[in-house]
Amino acid sequence: MKKYRKVWCLVFMAAMLMGTSGCALLLQNLAPKHEEVEPGLEVGWPDDSKTEQDNNASETKEPEQNPEGSKDVADSKKDEDVKDTKPTATPKPSAADEELMSDYFVSKMELLMQLIDQYYMYDISVDDMRTGAYKGLLEGLGDPYTCFYTKEEFDALMESTTGTYYGIGAVVQQDLRTMYITIVKPYVDGPAYNAGMLPGDIIYMVDDVDITGMDINNVVAMMKGPEGTKVKVTVVRDGEPDPVELFITRAKIEIETIEYEMLENDIGYILISGFEEPTPKQFKEAIEDLKKQGMKGLVLDLRDNGGGLLDAVVEMLDYILPKGMIVYTEDKYGNRDEYKGTDKDVLELPMTVLINGNSASAAEIFAAAMQDYKAATLVGTTSFGKGIVQTILPLTDGTAVKITISRYFTPNGVCIHGEGVTPDIEVELKDELRQLVVIPKDQDNQLAVAISLLLDELYRN
Numbered sequence: 001m002k003k004y005r006k007v008w009c010l011v012f013m014a015a016m017l018m019g020t021s022g023c024a025l026l027l028q029n030l031a032p033k034h035e036e037v038e039p040g041l042e043v044g045w046p047d048d049s050k051t052e053q054d055n056n057a058s059e060t061k062e063p064e065q066n067p068e069g070s071k072d073v074a075d076s077k078k079d080e081d082v083k084d085t086k087p088t089a090t091p092k093p094s095a096a097d098e099e100l101m102s103d104y105f106v107s108k109m110e111l112l113m114q115l116i117d118q119y120y121m122y123d124i125s126v127d128d129m130r131t132g133a134y135k136g137l138l139e140g141l142g143d144p145y146t147c148f149y150t151k152e153e154f155d156a157l158m159e160s161t162t163g164t165y166y167g168i169g170a171v172v173q174q175d176l177r178t179m180y181i182t183i184v185k186p187y188v189d190g191p192a193y194n195a196g197m198l199p200g201d202i203i204y205m206v207d208d209v210d211i212t213g214m215d216i217n218n219v220v221a222m223m224k225g226p227e228g229t230k231v232k233v234t235v236v237r238d239g240e241p242d243p244v245e246l247f248i249t250r251a252k253i254e255i256e257t258i259e260y261e262m263l264e265n266d267i268g269y270i271l272i273s274g275f276e277e278p279t280p281k282q283f284k285e286a287i288e289d290l291k292k293q294g295m296k297g298l299v300l301d302l303r304d305n306g307g308g309l310l311d312a313v314v315e316m317l318d319y320i321l322p323k324g325m326i327v328y329t330e331d332k333y334g335n336r337d338e339y340k341g342t343d344k345d346v347l348e349l350p351m352t353v354l355i356n357g358n359s360a361s362a363a364e365i366f367a368a369a370m371q372d373y374k375a376a377t378l379v380g381t382t383s384f385g386k387g388i389v390q391t392i393l394p395l396t397d398g399t400a401v402k403i404t405i406s407r408y409f410t411p412n413g414v415c416i417h418g419e420g421v422t423p424d425i426e427v428e429l430k431d432e433l434r435q436l437v438v439i440p441k442d443q444d445n446q447l448a449v450a451i452s453l454l455l456d457e458l459y460r461n
Contacts, residue, residue, distance in 0.1 A: 134399070143404050144176045145390050147215060151398035156221050158392075166227045168192040169253045171273070172203070173306055173358060174216040181211065181219055183235070184304045184358055186437055187253065195248045197235070198435050199304075204243050205234035225250050238435070257308075258282035260290060263441070265458075267451055268295040275308025275362040280315040287320070287347065297350040297454035299447065300370075303380060307361030310389065314339045317369050320347035324373075327365050329389055329406040337406070350457040351376035352450035355423060360384035367421045368410040378423040379450045387417030425449060 116124065134148040149157060169190025174181045183201040186192035203211060206222040223231055233246045257279040259271040268290035272283070290298070310327075317326045318341045328338040353376045355367050364383045370376040388407050394400045409415050427446045433439050441447055 138401065138403075144215075145388065146403045147217070147401075149217065149400045149402065153217055153221050154392075154394070154398065154400040156224050157217055157400075165224075166250055166252050167224050168195075168197075168231065168233070168248045168250060170197060171304070171306065172216065172220065173360075179213045181214075181216055184306065187255070188438060190253060191248045191251050192233075192246070193437060195246045196244075197233070197246055197248075198237065199437060200435055201235035201237050201244070203233060204236050205232075207232050208234075227252055256282065258286050260286040262290060262293050262295065263299075263451065265451075265455060266294050266296040267454055268293075268298040269301065269441075269447075270298065271301040272305055272363075272366075274305060275312040275316070275366075277309065277312065279308070279312050280319070283316050284319055295349065296458055297352075297451075298347070299352050299354065299450045299454070300366075300376065301354045301447070302359045302363045302367055303354050303356045303446070304358040305360070305363035306358065307363055307386070310339070310362060310365075313362040313365050317366060318342055319345060321369060321373055321375060322346050325411040326369050327408050327410065329408045331406040347375075350454045352453055353378050354446055354450055355380045355383045355421060356429070356446075357381055357384055357420075359421075361386040364416055364421050365408065365410075368414070368416060371421065371424070372411040377425060377450075377453050378421065379425045379427055379453070380423050380446050381426060381428060382422050383416075383420040385416055385418050385420035387415045387419075425453070 131148075131150060138146050138148050169187040170192040171184040171187075172181050173184050181203045183192070183197055183199055183203070185199050186197045203219060205211060206219060209222070211219045211222070223233065225231060227250055230247055230249050233248055234243045235246065237244050255274070255276070257272065257274045257276050259273070261269050263269050268287075270283070270286050270290075272279070287298075314326050321341050323341045323344055326339045326341055328336055330336050351370070353367050353370050355363070355378055359367065359380075360383060364386065367378055367383060371378050387409075388404050390402050391405050392400055392402050407415050407417060427449050429439075430443075430445050433443065433445075439447075
């Protein structure tokens with residue numbers, strides 16, 4: 001009888017964890033979508049039927065209120081009707097029961113379902129319980145970059161690589177130590193910018209729902225919506241004693257991940273805000289235009305760049321670095337994938353690269369390769385330190401799993417995960433500039449150092 005009970009529970013769990021499409025069909029259609037190395041996310045809504053660091057601001061301010069709303073267990077009992085019942089307990093698992101679908105696990109799942117059926121006051125949603133099971137299974141790995149996406153979350157995630165979406169127009173990052181979600185920057189003249197959102201704001205509530213501790217993708221999904229609709233975002237702001245409420249009207253956002261201009265003394269400047277599908281083309285066009293204008297030196301600004309697509313950063317580095325290793329990855333079996341420059345094109349100019357604590361993942365691949373090849377001098381502060389790669393695996397029912405599959409290494413064989421890329425010249429941004437959405441270039445002390453280094457090299461030559 002015990003054997004049949006376990007079989008039926010296995011069937012139940014298979015249905016819970018894989019849905020009605022069934023295990024065989026699900027696995028048959030499981031295929032990678034793309035690899036990503038990005039922690040940062042754009043806040044928006046899909047512009048069409050197309051369907052993405054996870055990171056993570058390195059500095060956040062703890063809200064003065066208790067955002068988790070937790071209570072002491074002993075104190076909470078006075079607010080509850082505690083029944084004098086003693087449900088049947090399951091035995092403590094033995095060493096032989098440590099596998100996931102052990103007799104102990106099956107027994108405990110049966111007991112939990114019995115308790116829900118007998119005591120839970122409200123109606124239950126089987127779909128919601130299944131989603132919770134999927135998410136909980138992956139959260140149990142303890143890896144903040146590995147997670148399950150509902151169909152809605154997956155569709156919203158993928159749209160950020162297209163460069164066009166509906167939303168509030170801001171880049172957000174999550175500190176994986178505190179789980180606080182911070183505004184890296186609102187886009188100039190975008191909805192969030194016009195509503196008064198500032199860099200460094202910590203998102204506290206969305207439409208009066210406390211989001212503290214939530215996964216960044218779920219919070220992003222809450223802030224998405226059709227054009228013209230409104231969302232209330234409550235933030236904790238440095239210098240403000242109380243949370244600040246912002247009412248933001250969602251709009252169509254078109255992102256240019258590359259901005260460039262020619263500065264004085266023929267110094268080119270390129271800001272790379274992310275590595276998405278359109279970025280390599282925009283990058284090449286910017287360099288060619290600056291070269292036509294007589295560029296003699298180049299500043300590449302990767303500050304607050306949360307990362308993006310691995311293929312995008314490799315293509316861009318291939319365009320400016322000599323033929324050779326750009327980055328390589330290794331999985332848990334020691335299998336190695338190498339990404340190399342394929343041609344002899346080299347941008348032979350003095351270059352500097354600006355980085356900070358919000359430069360992560362793909363941005364760190366870019367900065368580390370430039371440093372290893374001695375193609376540029378790195379200026380700023382140590383980068384975030386995300387040196388692992390995820391792949392997104394779409395499932396047949398429209399949901400998906402994002403899972404960490406490998407670590408990446410710089411051309412010199414260094415894995416910077418948890419360490420970050422250390423700049424050659426360390427320069428902290430002035431405190432009075434940290435909350436500015438756009439830092440005037442004549443006040444930007446980090447940019448001033450980067451330009452000075454280029455001018456010194458040009459004069460020496």
